[in-house]
Amino acid sequence: MRKRFRNIQIPFIFLPILLLIFSFFSYGILAGKLGIYWDDWAYVWTRLELGYKGLLRHFSFSRPVAGQIHNLAILMTGKNPLRIQLFGLIMRVLSSTMVGYLVYQIWGKSRYISYLCALFFIAYPGFTMQPIAINFSFSYFLIGILCLSFLLTIRAIRKHSRRILLEGFALILSGVNLFASEYFFLLELIRPLIISVEISKSEPNRRQIFLKSVLRSAPYGILFIFAAIYRMFFNQTQTSYYDFSILREIKTHPFTALASYVVTVIKDCYKVLVSAWLEIFHFPSPEILGQRTFLMYAAICLILFVSVLICLYFLRNSIDPKGKRPAIQLILIGIVSLILAGQPFWLTNTNLSFVFQNSRFTLPFILGVSFVWGGVFSLFRKTRILFVGLAAILIGLSAGRHFVNANEYRRDWTLTKDFFWQLKWRAPAIAENTVFITNVLPIRFSTDNSLTAPLNWIYADGYVNQTMPYMLYTNTKRENSLSGMEAGQPVFQEYLSAQFFGKTSDAISIYFNAPGCVHVLDPEVDLFNQMIPIIDRDAALLNNYSRILTDVSYQPLDSVIFGPEPVHGWCWYYEQADLSRQRKDWQKVVDLGNQAFSLSDYPNDPMERIPFIEGYAHVADWEQAVAQTTAALEVTPMMNNPLCVLWNRIDRDCQNSEEKNTSVNKIQKILDCSFLP
Structure with missing residues (x-):
C-alpha cells in the first residue's frame, strides 16, 4: 500500500489545472469585484469609442504591433470588468503553462522541474499589477509567444523534415515580440543558449555545439538586428522616451559610472530574486485587513500550500537521475535572462520596485527568476524533500499576498465607482x-x-x-x-x-x-x-x-462598467443639494436637508453642511441655519473662516428681516470674522 502510494504519477497535463487553482484563489475569487484601472481605461475607451483605427493610432507612436494585439484583446473582453479580469488571469495561466512546457521539453521531460518553474513564474510576488488586466495580459502574451517560439526552434532541430515550416513560425513569433514591446526585447538573446542545450544532447564536442548553435541562431540574430535598427532609426518615439543617462555618465566619469552600474545590477538582481520573495513574509494585520478577509487570506495560503506540497511530493523523483546538469543549465540561463532583462532599466536609471507603478518593471525578470529558482530547488537530490516543503510555503504565501493585493484593487475600484457616481449626481x-x-x-x-x-x-x-x-x-x-x-x-x-x-x-x-x-x-x-x-x-x-x-435630465452611469447605482445615502443628498443650490432651488435644498439629517448616515466632512445652511437661510429657517452652522463649527475650528464667508454671502443675498438680523448677530458672536474687510 505504501509503495503504491509512493508510485502515484502526476501527469504534466495537471499543471495548467494547478495554475488555474492558484489563479482562482489569488485573484479570481475577487474578480467580480475588480474593475478597470490605469492604462486599461485609455485602451478600452479608445477601442470602443474611437474604434479599431483609434487604438492603432494610440500605439502608432511607439508600439505599432501592440495596437493590433490590444484590438484583438478588447474585442474579446469588451468593457465588462469581469471579462477583462478573467481574460487577464487566463493569459497569466497560459503563459505560465508555456514556461513549464518549455522547461519540460528541453530538460528531459522532468515534470518536477517544469512544475517548479511554472509555479515560481505564476506566483512571483514582485509583480503587483495583475488587475490591470488588458495591459499586462499583453505582457503575458508576449512571454507566452516567446516561449512558443523557443519551442518551435527546438522542434525544428529535432524534426528535420519540418524544419523550414517550424523555423518560419518561430521567426514570426520572435518578430511579434521584438516589434511589439521593448520589455522582452533582449530576452531573445537567450535563444542561442537554449539551442546549445538542445544540440548538446546529441553532440559531445563543445566546438561543434558552439558552431551549430551560431548557425541555428543566425536567422534570429538577423531579425534581432533588423528590429534594433528599426527601433533606433525608424521608430524613435519609443527610444527617445527613455533617457540613457548611464551613457552620458560613462563619457564624463567612466569608472564611477561603471562601478555604480555594476552595483545597481547586483542590487536589482538580488531584489527580484530574493527580496521579492521576502515580501510574502510581511504578514497583513487582521485589524487593518479585517477579520473575515484575514481568515480568507490564511485559508488561501493553506490551500495552496497543501496543493503544491502534494503535487511536488509525488513529482520529486521524476528528475532524470543522470546528474545535476539540467538544473545547472537552467540556473545559468536564468542568470543570463536576469542580466538581459534589466538592461533597458539600468541604462536609463529606472527605479525597480514592487509598488505601483514601478512593479511593472519586474515583468521581464520573471522568466529568469523562475529558471533560477526552478534549477536551485531541483539541484539537491538528497535534501529535495526539504525544498519541496519550502517551495510549497513560498507558493502558498505568494497566493495569499496576491489575494491581499487583489483586495487593495477591490477597494480602489469601490472608490473609483463612488467618485464617478457622486460626480454624475452633482453634475448631470x-x-x-x-x-x-x-x-x-x-x-x-x-x-x-x-x-x-x-x-x-x-x-x-x-x-x-x-x-x-x-x-x-x-x-x-x-x-x-x-x-x-x-x-x-x-x-x-x-x-x-x-x-x-x-x-x-x-x-x-x-x-x-x-x-x-x-x-x-x-x-x-x-x-x-x-x-x-x-x-x-x-x-x-x-x-x-x-x-x-443644470437643466439636463439625469442619466445613470453605464451599469456594465460601473455596476448598479448605489443606495442613496448621505453623499447622494449632499450632491443633489449642492446641485439645487447652484440652481437656486432653495426649497429643494431644504427638503433634501430634512431627509438627509433624518438618516442614520451623516456628513464625513463639515463642509458638506454648507449648501444646507445656505438653503435654510434662503427659506428663512434661521433656527436650522444657525444649528447646522454650530454643528459644523463643533467638528473643527478650521470651519470658522469658510462659515464667515458663507454668512457674509447669506447676509448679502437674503432678504432683510428681523429674524435674519438676529441670526446674523448671533453668528457674529459665535464666529471670529475679523479677517473679512
Missing part, C-alpha cells in the same frame, strides 16, 4: 471643452490621465476630428499645464488617440477625500477653507459653475 451634464481640476485623489491605481477616459465616456456625446471634449488634471501634477492656475489661459493635451483643447477659465474644480463626498469647490467659500491644501484653494478660483449644465 458638462459643457464641452471643460477641464476638470482635482486634488490628489484617493484612487491609487488610476492616474488623472487614466481617469480622463471614463470622464469622456460618461459625459461626451461624440468625438469630432480626433478631439476629446473633457480632460481631467490633478492640480499638483499639472500646474504647468494649467499655466500656474491663471485664468483665461489655453489648455492643450495630446492623448495619443485624440486631443483636448480648452481654457483654464472653462474649468470645474473638484475635491474628493473619501469617506467625504465629491465636492465641487466654491470659489468664494473654499478660498478660505483651511482643511484643504493651498493648491486646492487656488484651484477653487478657477471653478466655473456655468460649465455644469
Whole structure:
C-alpha cells in the first residue's frame, strides 16, 4: 500500500489545472469585484469609442504591433470588468503553462522541474499589477509567444523534415515580440543558449555545439538586428522616451559610472530574486485587513500550500537521475535572462520596485527568476524533500499576498465607482471643452490621465476630428499645464488617440477625500477653507459653475462598467443639494436637508453642511441655519473662516428681516470674522 502510494504519477497535463487553482484563489475569487484601472481605461475607451483605427493610432507612436494585439484583446473582453479580469488571469495561466512546457521539453521531460518553474513564474510576488488586466495580459502574451517560439526552434532541430515550416513560425513569433514591446526585447538573446542545450544532447564536442548553435541562431540574430535598427532609426518615439543617462555618465566619469552600474545590477538582481520573495513574509494585520478577509487570506495560503506540497511530493523523483546538469543549465540561463532583462532599466536609471507603478518593471525578470529558482530547488537530490516543503510555503504565501493585493484593487475600484457616481449626481451634464481640476485623489491605481477616459465616456456625446471634449488634471501634477492656475489661459493635451483643447477659465474644480463626498469647490467659500491644501484653494478660483449644465435630465452611469447605482445615502443628498443650490432651488435644498439629517448616515466632512445652511437661510429657517452652522463649527475650528464667508454671502443675498438680523448677530458672536474687510 505504501509503495503504491509512493508510485502515484502526476501527469504534466495537471499543471495548467494547478495554475488555474492558484489563479482562482489569488485573484479570481475577487474578480467580480475588480474593475478597470490605469492604462486599461485609455485602451478600452479608445477601442470602443474611437474604434479599431483609434487604438492603432494610440500605439502608432511607439508600439505599432501592440495596437493590433490590444484590438484583438478588447474585442474579446469588451468593457465588462469581469471579462477583462478573467481574460487577464487566463493569459497569466497560459503563459505560465508555456514556461513549464518549455522547461519540460528541453530538460528531459522532468515534470518536477517544469512544475517548479511554472509555479515560481505564476506566483512571483514582485509583480503587483495583475488587475490591470488588458495591459499586462499583453505582457503575458508576449512571454507566452516567446516561449512558443523557443519551442518551435527546438522542434525544428529535432524534426528535420519540418524544419523550414517550424523555423518560419518561430521567426514570426520572435518578430511579434521584438516589434511589439521593448520589455522582452533582449530576452531573445537567450535563444542561442537554449539551442546549445538542445544540440548538446546529441553532440559531445563543445566546438561543434558552439558552431551549430551560431548557425541555428543566425536567422534570429538577423531579425534581432533588423528590429534594433528599426527601433533606433525608424521608430524613435519609443527610444527617445527613455533617457540613457548611464551613457552620458560613462563619457564624463567612466569608472564611477561603471562601478555604480555594476552595483545597481547586483542590487536589482538580488531584489527580484530574493527580496521579492521576502515580501510574502510581511504578514497583513487582521485589524487593518479585517477579520473575515484575514481568515480568507490564511485559508488561501493553506490551500495552496497543501496543493503544491502534494503535487511536488509525488513529482520529486521524476528528475532524470543522470546528474545535476539540467538544473545547472537552467540556473545559468536564468542568470543570463536576469542580466538581459534589466538592461533597458539600468541604462536609463529606472527605479525597480514592487509598488505601483514601478512593479511593472519586474515583468521581464520573471522568466529568469523562475529558471533560477526552478534549477536551485531541483539541484539537491538528497535534501529535495526539504525544498519541496519550502517551495510549497513560498507558493502558498505568494497566493495569499496576491489575494491581499487583489483586495487593495477591490477597494480602489469601490472608490473609483463612488467618485464617478457622486460626480454624475452633482453634475448631470458638462459643457464641452471643460477641464476638470482635482486634488490628489484617493484612487491609487488610476492616474488623472487614466481617469480622463471614463470622464469622456460618461459625459461626451461624440468625438469630432480626433478631439476629446473633457480632460481631467490633478492640480499638483499639472500646474504647468494649467499655466500656474491663471485664468483665461489655453489648455492643450495630446492623448495619443485624440486631443483636448480648452481654457483654464472653462474649468470645474473638484475635491474628493473619501469617506467625504465629491465636492465641487466654491470659489468664494473654499478660498478660505483651511482643511484643504493651498493648491486646492487656488484651484477653487478657477471653478466655473456655468460649465455644469443644470437643466439636463439625469442619466445613470453605464451599469456594465460601473455596476448598479448605489443606495442613496448621505453623499447622494449632499450632491443633489449642492446641485439645487447652484440652481437656486432653495426649497429643494431644504427638503433634501430634512431627509438627509433624518438618516442614520451623516456628513464625513463639515463642509458638506454648507449648501444646507445656505438653503435654510434662503427659506428663512434661521433656527436650522444657525444649528447646522454650530454643528459644523463643533467638528473643527478650521470651519470658522469658510462659515464667515458663507454668512457674509447669506447676509448679502437674503432678504432683510428681523429674524435674519438676529441670526446674523448671533453668528457674529459665535464666529471670529475679523479677517473679512
